[in-house]
Amino acid sequence: MEEGAVFSVSEFNAQVNLILAEHLPTVAVEGEISELHIAKGDRLLYLVLKDEKAELTVFSFTSRLMGWDLLEEGMMVRVYGRPELYEPRGQFNLQAERILLVGEGTLRLALEKLKKKLGDEGLFAPERKRLLPLFPETIGLLTAPNSKAFSDFTKILQDRMGGLKIFFFPIPVQGIEAPKRIIEAINWFIHQKAEIDLLVVTRGGGSLEDLAAFNTEEVVRTIYSCPFPVVSAVGHEADVSLVDLVADVRASTPSMAAELIVRHRHELANQVDNLKRRIYQALQLQVATHTGRIIQALSVAEKFFQTWWLVITNLEGRTKASGIKLSGLVTDYTTRVGTGWYQINHQLAVQTRWLWAETDKLWHLAESFNPRSVLARGYSVTRRHNGQLLKSSDEVAVGEKIMTDLSRGKIDSIVEMVE
Amino acid sequence: MKLAVYTMGDKPSEFTQNFRRLEGIVQQLEKEEVDLEEGLNLYKEAAKLVRKLKKRLSLIENEIEEVQQEIEEEPMAKSSPS
Numbered sequence: 001m002e003e004g005a006v007f008s009v010s011e012f013n014a015q016v017n018l019i020l021a022e023h024l025p026t027v028a029v030e031g032e033i034s035e036l037h038i039a040k041g042d043r044l045l046y047l048v049l050k051d052e053k054a055e056l057t058v059f060s061f062t063s064r065l066m067g068w069d070l071l072e073e074g075m076m077v078r079v080y081g082r083p084e085l086y087e088p089r090g091q092f093n094l095q096a097e098r099i100l101l102v103g104e105g106t107l108r109l110a111l112e113k114l115k116k117k118l119g120d121e122g123l124f125a126p127e128r129k130r131l132l133p134l135f136p137e138t139i140g141l142l143t144a145p146n147s148k149a150f151s152d153f154t155k156i157l158q159d160r161m162g163g164l165k166i167f168f169f170p171i172p173v174q175g176i177e178a179p180k181r182i183i184e185a186i187n188w189f190i191h192q193k194a195e196i197d198l199l200v201v202t203r204g205g206g207s208l209e210d211l212a213a214f215n216t217e218e219v220v221r222t223i224y225s226c227p228f229p230v231v232s233a234v235g236h237e238a239d240v241s242l243v244d245l246v247a248d249v250r251a252s253t254p255s256m257a258a259e260l261i262v263r264h265r266h267e268l269a270n271q272v273d274n275l276k277r278r279i280y281q282a283l284q285l286q287v288a289t290h291t292g293r294i295i296q297a298l299s300v301a302e303k304f305f306q307t308w309w310l311v312i313t314n315l316e317g318r319t320k321a322s323g324i325k326l327s328g329l330v331t332d333y334t335t336r337v338g339t340g341w342y343q344i345n346h347q348l349a350v351q352t353r354w355l356w357a358e359t360d361k362l363w364h365l366a367e368s369f370n371p372r373s374v375l376a377r378g379y380s381v382t383r384r385h386n387g388q389l390l391k392s393s394d395e396v397a398v399g400e401k402i403m404t405d406l407s408r409g410k411i412d413s414i415v416e417m418v419e
Numbered sequence: 420m421k422l423a424v425y426t427m428g429d430k431p432s433e434f435t436q437n438f439r440r441l442e443g444i445v446q447q448l449e450k451e452e453v454d455l456e457e458g459l460n461l462y463k464e465a466a467k468l469v470r471k472l473k474k475r476l477s478l479i480e481n482e483i484e485e486v487q488q489e490i491e492e493e494p495m496a497k498s499s500p501s
Contacts, residue, residue: 133435137432137433145485161481163478163481166481169486170486194486272441272473275441275442275469276465278445279444280462283462377454
């Protein structure tokens with residue numbers, strides 16, 4: 001054996017750490033959790049990682065490990081950290097910086113735990129889900145660049161509506177960096193670097209491990225904090241990620257997401273046409289109703305006049321018999337009252353007074369249908385240049401001169417269009 | 420499927436505002452009696468709205484802007500296991 005340098009214990013331990021720091025600064029070690037301890041009031045985490053042949057102690061602070069509460073004995077994990085010798089005791093361990101869950105079984109287990117935890121907090125509650133806007137103009141898009149999700153979404157969107165502004169923030173949709181980048185991207189939109197009406201988060205299908213970033217607590221919470229509605233389309237129809245649960249609306253595919261957020265331009269155009277048609281019809285109906293009423297009132301007035309005339313002629317017959325002329329009656333009435341005619345012809349006078357009151361009423365009624373009063377309410381009378389009253393638009397031709405009587409004044413015009 | 424007016428207190432898009440106003444005019448004319456002048460004014464307003472709405476619907480292209488991420492990155496306080 002060679003004579004080399006002789007170390008003291010502390011020197012040796014320190015030297016080992018130097019060598020470790022130089023040759024193995026960070027490593028990733030995968031294994032099964034055989035023991036798990038949380039100490040010092042939930043601040044210190046210590047676990048034993050093992051495979052079939054060996055064991056390794058792992059230390060960390062819970063403050064550095066998001067989701068440490070999901071870890072369980074028996075889970076397969078990948079620990080990213082620094083190997084270290086605890087110098088005072090010469091004990092070798094791994095200082096964990098990140099712990100990744102590995103394997104379908106582990107992932108599913110952790111997912112169920114997290115789903116329950118967040119569900120109990122109310123993050124998935126249907127009451128808090130926002131409604132999508134009828135017509136979004138600015139849309140945020142979070143997906144992988146050059147992906148099928150991107151092209152499917154943008155193509156269907158383009159088919160349905162133009163004039164939209166899309167802010168596309170490319171993100172990695174899987175891998176160790178994904179959660180951090182996704183959170184950065186969402187925060188960019190939240191802090192109004194762009195004013196969006198809604199955000200779309202989408203990626204294609206994959207294994208549970210591929211979709212892991214979208215089942216991360218921090219990502220889910222960040223989406224929950226969005227002030228705008230979030231539409232998610234993560235994975236296939238069957239995969240429901242936690243992001244899908246916390247989002248305001250879930251779509252089964254990126255194409256479906258596009259269909260949910262904008263209506264088709266043709267559908268909206270039809271609706272507008274419908275409304276236009278209804279307005280026209282409603283107005284026509286209103287005018288017809290007004291006109292109908294006027295015609296009705298005129299015929300009532302006509303009847304009144306007829307009745308009145310009958311009464312007059314009757315009365316005239318009777319007064320002739322008693323020697324009194326009706327023609328003079330109304331005008332002489334006020335003079336005769338004074339000379340005692342009133343007493344003698346009391347009955348007649350009463351009848352005449354009734355007649356006078358009725359005449360008054362009829363006069364007012366007739367006045368309201370007087371063309372002058374009708375005009376005062378906004379209607380007008382239009383004639384051809386020869387004075388002929390116009391009642392239908394096919395009584396004139398384009399280019400003809402027409403005259404319109406208003407309540408006040410007249411207008412001379414030339415016909416531009418006939419409908 | 421949820422599709423309705425944005426209810427978060429933010430300003431809805433111009434299209435939405437115009438569309439809703441048009442619906443309002445229809446309801447008014449179908450339910451209430453209006454005098455001729457009011458009726459004509461509403462009709463004129465409706466015609467303007469229809470023009471604006473159709474114009475917006477006739478836009479063809481969507482604009483996609485890719486976000487250039489800022490160089491200054493916020494320090495990451497926590498690591499996240501996934």
